Amino acid sequence: MTQTADIIIIGGGLLGTSAAYQLAKRKAGKIVLCEQNDIASQATSRAACLLTRARTKPGLMELVQETYDCIEEIETELNESLDLQQVGSLTISASEASKKGLEDTYMAAQRFGIEAEMVGPKAVKEMLPWIDNTSVREAVWMPTDAFIDAALLCNGYAKAAKKRGVVVRTRTGVSAILHSNQRVTGVRLGNNDEIHAPVVIDAAGAWSNLLSYPLGIGLPHTPVRSHFWITEVNPSLFPANQPFAVLPDARAFTRPDVGALIVGIREPECVSYDPKEMKTNIEHVDFTPDNGWSTLSQSASLFEAFFPQFRDLGIAHYMAGPSCYVPDANFIIGGVSSMEGFYTSSGCCGGGVAAGGGMGRLLSEIVTGEETFVNAAPFDPERFGAINPFDPAFQKSCADARSNKKGG
Numbered sequence: 001m002t003q004t005a006d007i008i009i010i011g012g013g014l015l016g017t018s019a020a021y022q023l024a025k026r027k028a029g030k031i032v033l034c035e036q037n038d039i040a041s042q043a044t045s046r047a048a049c050l051l052t053r054a055r056t057k058p059g060l061m062e063l064v065q066e067t068y069d070c071i072e073e074i075e076t077e078l079n080e081s082l083d084l085q086q087v088g089s090l091t092i093s094a095s096e097a098s099k100k101g102l103e104d105t106y107m108a109a110q111r112f113g114i115e116a117e118m119v120g121p122k123a124v125k126e127m128l129p130w131i132d133n134t135s136v137r138e139a140v141w142m143p144t145d146a147f148i149d150a151a152l153l154c155n156g157y158a159k160a161a162k163k164r165g166v167v168v169r170t171r172t173g174v175s176a177i178l179h180s181n182q183r184v185t186g187v188r189l190g191n192n193d194e195i196h197a198p199v200v201i202d203a204a205g206a207w208s209n210l211l212s213y214p215l216g217i218g219l220p221h222t223p224v225r226s227h228f229w230i231t232e233v234n235p236s237l238f239p240a241n242q243p244f245a246v247l248p249d250a251r252a253f254t255r256p257d258v259g260a261l262i263v264g265i266r267e268p269e270c271v272s273y274d275p276k277e278m279k280t281n282i283e284h285v286d287f288t289p290d291n292g293w294s295t296l297s298q299s300a301s302l303f304e305a306f307f308p309q310f311r312d313l314g315i316a317h318y319m320a321g322p323s324c325y326v327p328d329a330n331f332i333i334g335g336v337s338s339m340e341g342f343y344t345s346s347g348c349c350g351g352g353v354a355a356g357g358g359m360g361r362l363l364s365e366i367v368t369g370e371e372t373f374v375n376a377a378p379f380d381p382e383r384f385g386a387i388n389p390f391d392p393a394f395q396k397s398c399a400d401a402r403s404n405k406k407g408g
């Protein structure tokens with residue numbers, strides 16, 4: 001069976017649904033979104049859900065602000081709450097090395113007009129009862145920072161897109177992107193049906209290279225393991241309204257979680273995967289054979305300097321999943337010169353919850369030929385030249401981008 005559309009989006013995670021929403025807002029034509037599992041069921045379902053505004057890279061604060069704006073818009077459009085938890089954030093410095101980053105963050109927030117205040121160790125202890133503040137020098141307090149259930153946000157984008165006419169097809173896998181004479185012509189589905197369209201957006205996350213590479217397009221990212229641990233419940237140490245915290249000196253972050261504490265720690269050498277290892281559903285991928293214990297014991301010491309009790313606390317849950325990292329830790333948004341009509345929003349670098357709304361807006365502006373609200377050059381899919389995403393050396397360079405990550 002053959003159907004037609006103006007735009008096909010592959011992937012119903014945060015990046016596909018936000019693109020669908022932003023394109024529908026721009027009345028970009030008949031849009032069909034194909035998702036091989038369920039909406040928000042893959043990487044999106046595993047996120048720690050931080051909406052960190054404190055960014056110093058060009059364009060990033062704008063992309064994150066757009067997500068906050070989308071949340072408000074969608075709540076109004078659907079007349080439903082997306083349950084944004086505005087607990088604020090603390091980015092904490094305990095060394096000369098991280099102090100510079102902290103000051104840059106504070107200045108970037110000031111320039112952008114986001115509420116931010118420098119606070120000392122005493123204020124940090126008042127907000128985070130669990131912290132040993134002996135080594136804390138100073139912190140940036142950003143009271144308007146928030147976290148949100150990523151699956152709820154993703155379903156919000158999808159519902160708002162549907163309300164504006166987007167056809168959302170779940171349990172509908174794309175087996176190939178069709179093309180002829182260097183331009184895309186549509187997609188073939190798993191059941192061999194075809195949907196024809198002049199524009200195809202590859203937002204298939206960890207799987208996006210499996211669809212693009214047969215067209216000669218190597219997207220410069222690979223799945224890298226992201227993970228966090230959730231402690232046992234202790235409401236006096238971890239009150240539900242405490243800020244989330246970013247600890248660059250420990251390569252760690254924390255977030256309250258109904259009386260428990262989410263603790264994310266980046267290991268010194270992160271693990272990358274070949275996209276084929278993701279199977280068709282991450283439920284079938286064993287990201288850490290020992291449930292994260294060996295990684296925790298190797299990497300927790302820097303964090304324990306801030307929270308000595310951590311080593312004696314019970315761990316209730318471990319969560320791991322793929323985030324697609326890029327060697328320069330910047331997103332992949334836009335088209336490619338070799339294939340007309342092919343676009344992508346991918347390479348989320350662990351930031352698709354925070355920046356997804358803005359990534360969708362930027363991509364939709366590129367697709368519709370509008371002036372873009374941020375400079376698109378830093379996100380150009382072709383900025384590394386030709387790459388082979390299946391090359392282990394390339395995959396390691398992507399993992400290194402996460403190994404060096406210190407932010408939230």
Ligand SMILES: Cc1cc2nc3c(=O)[nH]c(=O)nc-3n(C[C@H](O)[C@H](O)[C@H](O)COP(=O)(O)OP(=O)(O)OC[C@H]3O[C@@H](n4cnc5c(N)ncnc54)[C@H](O)[C@@H]3O)c2cc1C
Pocket residue numbers: 010011012013014015016034035036037038039040041042043044045046047048049050051150172173174175203204205206207208211226227228280319320321322323346347348349350351352353354355408
């Ligand atoms: C442990 C962890 C913690 C994280 N914490 C944060 C955080 O605090 N803040 C933050 O901003 N980000 C965070 N992230 C990152 C965030 O989850 C991702 O940036 C985001 O979910 C990426 O969305 P996506 O749409 O690219 O990927 P996905 O959610 O994986 O969506 C891709 C979709 O494409 C579909 N698909 C694949 N192939 C096909 C095909 N052939 N046909 C049809 N559909 C297909 C898949 O089924 C999937 O649903 C975290 C990630 C992890 C794993």
